[in-house]
Each structure stands twice: as structure tokens, then as C-alpha cells.
Amino acid sequence: MKCHDALLQLDAARPDGSDWGDSEFDAAREHLDNCPECGQTVLQRRDWDLAFLKTAADTSDGTSVPPDGLTGRILSALDSHASPRPDAVVSEDGPAKHTAARHRLLKTAVVLVLLIGVGVAWRLSPESPGPLTVEQIRNWPDTRFETVDDDEALAALPEWLESQGDVPLPSSWDPSWLHRPARGWPDRDSVAVVAFRVPVARRGSIAGLLVAVPIEDVAESPAAGDLTSARPTYSKSGRFSTTAWTDTDSGTVFVCLVAPGQYERLRRALVPRPV
Structure with a gap:
């Protein structure tokens, strides 16, 4: 299996890796065992995905009003996981050169989706009634x-x-x-x-x-x-x-x-x- 095909197949797996044991990922896992460069790329992507999921859950839990600095918090959490690992070997010809572009595109998309979702919840949430006279x-x-x-x-x-x-x-x-x-x-x-x-x-x-x-x-x-x-x-x-x-x-x-x-x-x- 080629690097591109293995990474594409693993992109369909859950971010926490809970379904990596499924038979559909056997060939991709075997490729990772023989390609350290792809292994580092997958670990970077997994860190990034988990960082987004955690930030989204922490932000949306218990509130329907968009908090101040929401965008900054998401970007900060994602940036902390977006840089290559120190032990990663980046090749000019390998698939890792596409990681930065992938991060930029996905970062923009997920932030927009999250802000739209929180905004809709805020608009639909009923205002708390004031005191009666x-x-x-x-x-x-x-x-x-x-x-x-x-x-x-x-x-x-x-x-x-x-x-x-x-x-x-x-x-x-x-x-x-x-x-x-x-x-x-x-x-x-x-x-x-x-x-x-x-x-x-x-x-x-x-x-x-x-x-x-x-x-x-x-x-x-x-x-x-x-x-x-x-x-x-x-x-x-x-x-x-x-x-x-x-x-x-x-x-x-x-x-x-x-x-x-x-x-x-x-x-x-x-x-x-x-x-």
C-alpha cells in the first residue's frame, strides 16, 4: 500500500484510535509498521483531532451563549498540537509536506462550523424571564x-x-x-x-x-x-x-x-x- 492510500484510509478512523483493530485498517497498519514517516504523520493528525474534540467539548458544555475569545481558545489549542514532533523526519517528497496545508484548511473549517453551531444554539435558547410584579x-x-x-x-x-x-x-x-x-x-x-x-x-x-x-x-x-x-x-x-x-x-x-x-x-x- 502506498503512503497516500494508507494515510487516506486512516483518516476515516476514529480520532482516539478505538477502531484501529478493525480488519478494514489491516493493510494501513501494516504500512505504518514499515514507514516511520507515515507513523509520525498519523500521530500528529491524531493529536490535532483530539485537541479539537477536547476544546469543543470544554467550550460547549453547560452554556448556550458564545463565550468571549472562543475562536482564540480553539486556535490556541490546535496550534499547540499542530507543530511537527521533535523526532519527526520531514521529507520533501513524503506525505508529511501536506500536513501544514491540511491543518490550515481543517482549522478554518472546524472553527467556522463550531462558531455557527454555538451561534445557532444561542439564538434558539429562550431568554430567562425577569421577575414578576x-x-x-x-x-x-x-x-x-x-x-x-x-x-x-x-x-x-x-x-x-x-x-x-x-x-x-x-x-x-x-x-x-x-x-x-x-x-x-x-x-x-x-x-x-x-x-x-x-x-x-x-x-x-x-x-x-x-x-x-x-x-x-x-x-x-x-x-x-x-x-x-x-x-x-x-x-x-x-x-x-x-x-x-x-x-x-x-x-x-x-x-x-x-x-x-x-x-x-x-x-x-x-x-x-x-x-
């Missing part, structure tokens, strides 16, 4: 719910995954008041939306929605307290009477929505009765 939370149900007991609209929301932990509730609330399984806020895994029914003695129950948001996800947290001390206000559509407060024990901001005229009934139902 209490006004956003108060008015958000206007776009999805006709009433506080709109079960169909609630079911259309994303699931609240058990892996996210228990559904956050105000410390004084009974979990049995939950009317439906908790749902999530679109694009925000940490926000829970709960439908509830608080029983009222001899008067049925009061239905409502409770939105629970981690305090760190709210731009300006409302005053600490509970529903009975919060000041009610209407949502933008006027369909909901809303209250907002911060539960310091759980580090959660709660926004409660009930039908107009129902806040006072709910407040009285939640006021502790003297024993």
Missing part, C-alpha cells in the same frame, strides 16, 4: 379565566410536577381546601396556581384561585401578613377581587383571587374564632 400576577388570570371556578382554563395550564415539591400554601390554610390538582404558570416552573374552596358554615363554600410565587421571583414583594390583613383590589377586567401578601415563613408571595363581593366573606371565614 404583583400587578402582573393580579391581572394575569384576566387573560385565561372567565371565573375563579373555570376548571377548563385551569386544566389547560402546565402540570405542577411532584419533583418541584409540595404545593405551597399559606401556613393557616387547610390542604383539604384544594379543589383541583395544582397547575403551573406557563414558562415558570416555580409558580403554582391552585383552585380552592373554603367551606363557610351553613353557607356552602367560597371558590377562588391562589397563585404562589417564590419571593425571589417577585420584583417588589407586598407587605408581610396573611389574607385577612391584605388590602383587596380588583383585577384590570373587574372580574376578580384580588389580595396579595408575603408569607415570610415559607418565603412565598401569595395572590388570592375571588369573585367580586366575596373577599369579605372569605376574610371572615379565615379569621380565627375565639375558643
Whole structure:
């Protein structure tokens, strides 16, 4: 087998040499045993390929934003492996004279491919949402719910995954008041939306929605307290009477929505009765 054919065949092997034992490379390996010059060329190419793979993996791992100096890092890593080994014997007529040209062409190609790939990932990656405001939370149900007991609209929301932990509730609330399984806020895994029914003695129950948001996800947290001390206000559509407060024990901001005229009934139902 000629030098050119052997090197061409070995170019199809994996950079780490894990498939060199395959029968298709037998003739090329036999040629390397009898041609030290080709052996040095193959080792140089393997070093170069492994350097590129390592740099690409280190650069792309855990990030979708192109880091500063990406091109320089790749070129630096490749250049450190591109120079001939000190013990290499370079012949004017041998295949090693093509190594420099091969490196230049491949270096340009792989850098362009990597930059394009990282750039596409950066463009397609969703921007992280900023903190919510209490006004956003108060008015958000206007776009999805006709009433506080709109079960169909609630079911259309994303699931609240058990892996996210228990559904956050105000410390004084009974979990049995939950009317439906908790749902999530679109694009925000940490926000829970709960439908509830608080029983009222001899008067049925009061239905409502409770939105629970981690305090760190709210731009300006409302005053600490509970529903009975919060000041009610209407949502933008006027369909909901809303209250907002911060539960310091759980580090959660709660926004409660009930039908107009129902806040006072709910407040009285939640006021502790003297024993």
C-alpha cells in the first residue's frame, strides 16, 4: 500500500484510535509498521483531532451563549498540537509536506462550523424571564379565566410536577381546601396556581384561585401578613377581587383571587374564632 492510500484510509478512523483493530485498517497498519514517516504523520493528525474534540467539548458544555475569545481558545489549542514532533523526519517528497496545508484548511473549517453551531444554539435558547410584579400576577388570570371556578382554563395550564415539591400554601390554610390538582404558570416552573374552596358554615363554600410565587421571583414583594390583613383590589377586567401578601415563613408571595363581593366573606371565614 502506498503512503497516500494508507494515510487516506486512516483518516476515516476514529480520532482516539478505538477502531484501529478493525480488519478494514489491516493493510494501513501494516504500512505504518514499515514507514516511520507515515507513523509520525498519523500521530500528529491524531493529536490535532483530539485537541479539537477536547476544546469543543470544554467550550460547549453547560452554556448556550458564545463565550468571549472562543475562536482564540480553539486556535490556541490546535496550534499547540499542530507543530511537527521533535523526532519527526520531514521529507520533501513524503506525505508529511501536506500536513501544514491540511491543518490550515481543517482549522478554518472546524472553527467556522463550531462558531455557527454555538451561534445557532444561542439564538434558539429562550431568554430567562425577569421577575414578576404583583400587578402582573393580579391581572394575569384576566387573560385565561372567565371565573375563579373555570376548571377548563385551569386544566389547560402546565402540570405542577411532584419533583418541584409540595404545593405551597399559606401556613393557616387547610390542604383539604384544594379543589383541583395544582397547575403551573406557563414558562415558570416555580409558580403554582391552585383552585380552592373554603367551606363557610351553613353557607356552602367560597371558590377562588391562589397563585404562589417564590419571593425571589417577585420584583417588589407586598407587605408581610396573611389574607385577612391584605388590602383587596380588583383585577384590570373587574372580574376578580384580588389580595396579595408575603408569607415570610415559607418565603412565598401569595395572590388570592375571588369573585367580586366575596373577599369579605372569605376574610371572615379565615379569621380565627375565639375558643
